[in-house]
Structure formats: structure tokens, C-alpha cells
Amino acid sequence: FPVDKIRNFSIIAHIDHGKSTLADRLLEMTGAIAKTDRNKQVLDKLQVERERGITVKAQTASLFYKHEGQTYLLNLIDTPGHVDFSYEVSRSISACQGVLLIVDANEGIQAQTVANFYLAFEAQLSIIPVINKIDLKNADPDRVEKQIETMFDIPSEECIRISAKLGINVDRVLQEVVKRIPPPTAKLEEPFKALVFDSTFDHYRGVVANIALFSGQVCKGDKIVSAHLGKTYEVNELGVLRPDEHPTERLYAGQVGYVIAGMKEVKDAQIGDTFYHQKQPVEPLPGFKPAKSMVFAGIYPTDQSEYPSLRSAVEKLTLNDSSVMVQRDSSMALGAGWRLGFLGLLHMEVFNQRLEQEYNASVIVTAPTVPYKAVLSSPKLIKEYGQEVITIVNPTQFPEKSCVVEYQEPMIDFLLNGKPVEELTTIVHKDQAYNTGKAMCVKLKESIPRQMFEIAVQAAIGSKVIARETIKAYRKNVLAKCYGGDITRKMKLLKKQAEGKKKMRRIGNIDVPKDAFINVLKRK
Numbered sequence: 019f020p021v022d023k024i025r026n027f028s029i030i031a032h033i034d035h036g037k038s039t040l041a042d043r044l045l046e047m048t049g050a051i052a053k054t055d056r057n058k059q060v061l062d063k064l065q066v067e068r069e070r071g072i073t074v075k076a077q078t079a080s081l082f083y084k085h086e087g088q089t090y091l092l093n094l095i096d097t098p099g100h101v102d103f104s105y106e107v108s109r110s111i112s113a114c115q116g117v118l119l120i121v122d123a124n125e126g127i128q129a130q131t132v133a134n135f136y137l138a139f140e141a142q143l144s145i146i147p148v149i150n151k152i153d154l155k156n157a158d159p160d161r162v163e164k165q166i167e168t169m170f171d172i173p174s175e176e177c178i179r180i181s182a183k184l185g186i187n188v189d190r191v192l193q194e195v196v197k198r199i200p201p202p203t204a205k206l207e208e209p210f211k212a213l214v215f216d217s218t219f220d221h222y223r224g225v226v227a228n229i230a231l232f233s234g235q236v237c238k239g240d241k242i243v244s245a246h247l248g249k250t251y252e253v254n255e256l257g258v259l260r261p262d263e264h265p266t267e268r269l270y271a272g273q274v275g276y277v278i279a280g281m282k283e284v285k286d287a288q289i290g291d292t293f294y295h296q297k298q299p300v301e302p303l304p305g306f307k308p309a310k311s312m313v314f315a316g317i318y319p320t321d322q323s324e325y326p327s328l329r330s331a332v333e334k335l336t337l338n339d340s341s342v343m344v345q346r347d348s349s350m351a352l353g354a355g356w357r358l359g360f361l362g363l364l365h366m367e368v369f370n371q372r373l374e375q376e377y378n379a380s381v382i383v384t385a386p387t388v389p390y391k392a393v394l395s396s397p398k399l400i401k402e403y404g405q406e407v408i409t410i411v412n413p414t415q416f417p418e419k420s421c422v423v424e425y426q427e428p429m430i431d432f433l434l435n436g437k438p439v440e441e442l443t444t445i446v447h448k449d450q451a452y453n454t455g456k457a458m459c460v461k462l463k464e465s466i467p468r469q470m471f472e473i474a475v476q477a478a479i480g481s482k483v484i485a486r487e488t489i490k491a492y493r494k495n496v497l498a499k500c501y502g503g504d505i506t507r508k509m510k511l512l513k514k515q516a517e518g519k520k521k522m523r524r525i526g527n528i529d530v531p532k533d534a535f536i537n538v539l540k541r542k
């Protein structure tokens with residue numbers, strides 16, 4: 019396809035401003051999908067995306083568009099809208115020469131509009147402002163145009179007013195894409211160089227990497243190298259996305275498409291990495307960042323017998339999402355599980371929801387924490403850890419609890435008759451310490467049965483107790499109910515009690531049912 023007839027563009031927007039709806043309209047107009055179900059968002063595929071109405075995984079489509087007797091190849095690169103995924107947005111954007119910046123005609127410019135504008139602006143892309151939802155009763159496109167002019171220095175005449183939902187003025191959007199966005203500066207004669215801007219996992223074929231070719235060409239059987247990982251792969255299949263995969267023989271500079279090359283996990287095709295031919299190494303494209311986890315939480319099966327099935331579910335999901343960091347973990351109370359790192363809270367929730375919906379898993383999620391950097395002051399500790407600064411992702415790993423007393427975000431320990439319950443250790447902002455401590459003590463009190471002695475349930479920061487509940491003593495005589503001498507009945511009761519014990523964890527001399535941990539940690 020002639021490079022001067024190619025346009026690579028993205029749609030960027032604040033969440034809910036109508037990116038997916040516009041993408042669907044563009045696909046319909048170019049015949050990539052049938053105009054059947056108007057609200058069916060084709061580029062949004064996952065159940066969790068439909069339910070939450072947000073894009074989690076970016077999807078890409080190549081469209082053929084006829085304009086003034088010429089056929090253009092428009093590569094539409096979808097991007098997730100939420101801030102947790104802004105790295106994916108920035109990579110998608112660097113595969114483009116222009117963007118459609120959508121702004122809701124009622125809500126106007128919002129936080130992600132600004133963040134996305136700067137991503138596009140810094141990448142020196144052509145920016146076409148599109149004011150969407152002009153059909154809304156409260157729509158005020160004049161005000162939004164002024165906002166765009168003031169904040170982004172884009173003349174109001176450059177704004178396109180549309181209703182993606184009703185299809186009003188959407189044809190104009192494609193005309194302007196052709197007119198205002200330049201073709202890629204692709205150099206066919208130079209060595210093959212492509213940006214990986216997304217990757218997904220397919221159970222039969224392994225990793226499918228979406229790439230944008232900056233120069234050269236690639237075909238089946240080629241040996242390609244991922245610049246940052248330094249791994250070599252052989253291309254088994256490649257093609258274009260319309261938005262389904264259409265295999266082709268070759269991909270050329272300026273094109274956007276997919277490659278399948280025996281990569282076993284998405285980490286083999288990291289977003290932002292560069293592919294080149296084994297025989298012709300090139301400078302990798304700038305801007306690569308390995309995914310960085312910002313929020314950590316423990317995930318455990320509700321029932322340990324479900325560990326193997328949960329493991330396979332976690333494996334499958336992380337195969338598809340290289341931004342989740344996985345580390346095996348185990349806890350006395352909750353058994354074997356994992357400590358997972360996520361890009362943000364929404365990312366974590368989406369992951370858990372997918373575990374439940376797509377894999378029917380029942381999981382306990384511990385309180386999310388951010389990673390902490392600890393600067394060690396004692397020579398003994400420095401020796402023990404082999405370094406002065408350590409990163410801690412699990413509150414129980416803090417080297418010396420007393421080192422954290424004066425923190426803005428203190429660590430709360432929970433104690434049963436003075437014995438700490440490690441799994442419950444929580445880090446909270448100091449303003450919330452009292453309320454959190456109190457609430458968790460109450461929950462613990464409710465979930466631990468009375469025993470032969472009194473139990474003090476305490477929340478403490480360092481040595482200072484901030485909340486306390488008491489579980490009163492109770493003379494537990496399971497046999498009292500058995501009047502007469504029915505020995506089999508007595509045996510049954512004793513057996514039942516013994517089985518009950520197995521589901522308990524002993525802390526000091528206190529039996530704590532596993533449910534207690536689950537109740538306390540369960541998210542409301």
C-alpha cells in the first residue's frame with residue numbers, strides 16, 4: 019500500500035466521553051463491521067469492559083476509506099481511557115502521526131483530556147479536537163470550543179462537532195483525518211524496525227504482538243529480535259487487523275499489524291519494545307519503560323483446595339497482562355497464595371473481577387498497599403539485606419516495626435491477647451488509623467467464637483494501643499447437650515468439634531477460625 023495513503027491515528031479522551039462509540043461508528047462507515055447493533059462496542063471485548071463501560075485492553079483496526087476517488091488505509095489504534103493505563107496510551111500514541119481528541123460537549127475538558135493532550139502534544143502529533151455528544155440537552159459546544167482554545171491553544175475553527183451516538187457529522191471526522199494527519203515517514207529501504215504497542219495471549223498460538231512498522235519490512239520465517247529483552251523469535255504468522263486478524267505475506271514500513279512468533283508469554287513482547295531483524299540490529303525506539311507496579315495486594319483462594327485452579331487462572335490472566343507483577347506468597351492464616359502488583363486500584367479491581375467472572379474463582383484479597391522504600395540505618399540491617407535502601411511491598415516485611423512509629427502512614431498491628439496476627443497488619447494514613455483499627459477490632463470480635471478465657475483484641479501502632487475489644491470467656495461444653503448416655507451421639511459431636519479445629523488457626527492459645535480472617539479482609 020502506498021505510504022502516502024496511510025494514516026495512523028488514535029482516539030484519546032477522558033473516560034466516558036465517547037471514544038469507543040466513535041470508534042464503532044468509524045468501523046461501520048468503512049464497512050469493517052456491519053451496522054447492526056448500534057450500541058455494541060466492537061473494540062471493547064472483555065465482559066468486565068462492557069460492565070464497567072471502560073476500555074482495559076487497547077484494540078486496533080485497519081480501515082479502508084474512499085475519499086475523492088482515492089483509497090486510504092486508516093489504522094485506528096484504540097487506547098484505554100483510565101489513568102492506570104496511561105503508559106499503554108503513550109505507546110499507542112507513538113505509533114501514530116495524529117489523534118482525535120474527544121471532549122464531551124456537556125462536561126468539557128477533564129483531567130484525562132489534559133493528560134492525553136500533553137502525551138500527543140509532546141509526541142508532536144497532529145491533534146484534531148472533536149466535540150462529542152452535541153445531541154445532549156445540556157450540550158454547550160461553544161463553551162467547550164473556548165475551553166479548547168484557551169487551554170490547548172487550538173483555534174475553535176479546528177474543532178469538529180459530532181454526535182457519535184447518532185452518527186451526526188461523523189463522516190467529516192474521516193475526511194479531516196485524511197486532510198490533517200500526515201502519512202507516516204516510513205522508510206522502506208531501511209532495516210526493519212517496529213514498535214510493539216500492545217500484546218495479547220492466545221491459547222493456541224501464544225502471544226500476538228501488535229506492531230507499527232517504522233522502517234523496512236517483515237515476512238513469515240524472518241528471525242526478529244526484541245531490543246530490550248534481547249530474545250530472538252521466528253515469525254510464524256503476520257497480518258493486519260480489521261479488527262479481526264487477516265494474515266498477509268508481509269508487512270511494510272508505515273503499516274500497523276500483528277505478528278505471532280513463538281512468544282510464550284506477553285512479557286516476551288513488552289509494550290514499548292522494538293523489534294528488528296536478527297541480522298540488522300537498529301537503535302531501539304525511545305521511551306521504553308518496563309511496567310511498574312504501584313499497588314500491591316495479597317490474593318488467596320477462599321478454600322486452599324482451590325489453589326491449583328486459582329493458580330492456573332492467575333497464570334492465564336497474567337499471560338495476557340504483562341503489567342501485573344506476580345510473586346508467590348504464603349500466610350499462616352490464609353495458606354498459599356500470591357502477592358500481586360498492579361498499575362493502580364482500578365487495575366486491581368478489574369483483575370479480581372476477571373478472576374471471578376472468567377474463571378469462577380473465589381478469592382480473598384488483602385488490603386492493598388503501595389510499595390515502601392526503607393532506608394536502613396543500622397549497620398546490622400544493612401548487612402542483613404546487603405543494601406541500604408530496600409523496597410517493601412508487604413507490610414509484614416518491614417525490618418523493624420519500631421522504625422515506623424513517626425510515619426505519616428503508620429502501620430497498625432492487630433493483637434490477640436498480646437500476640438500479633440501478621441496477615442492483618444495494615445498501613446493506613448494516620449488520620450484513618452483510629453477508625454480502621456476500631457472497625458477491624460469489631461469485625462474480629464464478631465468473627466472469633468468465645469473461648470474458655472477472655473480474649474483482648476487490640477489494634478496497636480508500635481507499642482501504643484489505639485483500639486480494643488474484648489471477647490468474654492465462655493465455658494464451652496459441647497457434651498452438655500447430650501443427656502443420657504448415647505455414646506454414638508457424643509462421639510459424633512467430638513468428631514465434629516475436631517473437624518472444626520482443622521479450620522482454625524492457633525494464635526497463642528486462641529483458636530481463630532479462618533473465616534475470621536476472610537471476614538476482616540473482605541472488601542466491603
Ligand code: GTP
Pocket residue numbers: 031032033034035036037038039040071072073098099100150151152153154180181182183184
Ligand atoms: P472508555 O472506553 O472507558 O474510555 O469510555 P469511552 O470514552 O469509550 O466512552 P463510550 O464510547 O463507552 O461512551 C460513554 C457513554 O456515552 C455511553 O453510554 C455512550 O452511549 C454515550 N455516548 C457516546 N457518544 C455519545 C453521543 O454522541 N451522544 C450521547 N448522548 N451519548 C453518547
